[in-house]
Ligand SMILES: [Zn+2]
């Protein structure tokens with residue numbers, strides 16, 4: 728039986744780790760990236776290995792620590808770590824609202840989004856407007 732080739736000896740030394748956080752509006756630190764650098768010595772000799780681990784948002788986006796990015800929590804359903812793609816600002820009160828909680832009024836050209844607090848008022852006003860419009864057109 729042939730001898731198994733020996734695995735080259737690998738030694739790791741001098742691991743440096745850098746963690747990058749953002750501070751959110753509630754003063755909570757959120758981890759966005761981990762950078763590691765360490766020396767590897769194997770059969771090919773010593774070399775430096777650099778790794779970067781990026782954190783993903785709850786809606787599947789990758790947070791690049793080198794670019795400005797906003798991360799949101801929805802105050803209505805408490806979904807956390809959402810990127811800008813998954814939230815809207817309420818047309819009335821400007822609250823952050825995720826797309827699952829937002830109520831939308833869509834037109835062929837545009838869409839307006841409302842938070843669950845403002846939506847009942849908007850819906851009521853639209854119903855009143857609709858009935859008044861139909862009533863005046865029938866008279
Ligand atoms: Zn929500």
Ligand SMILES: [Zn+2]
Nearest residue numbers: 817820842845
């Ligand atoms: Zn609102």
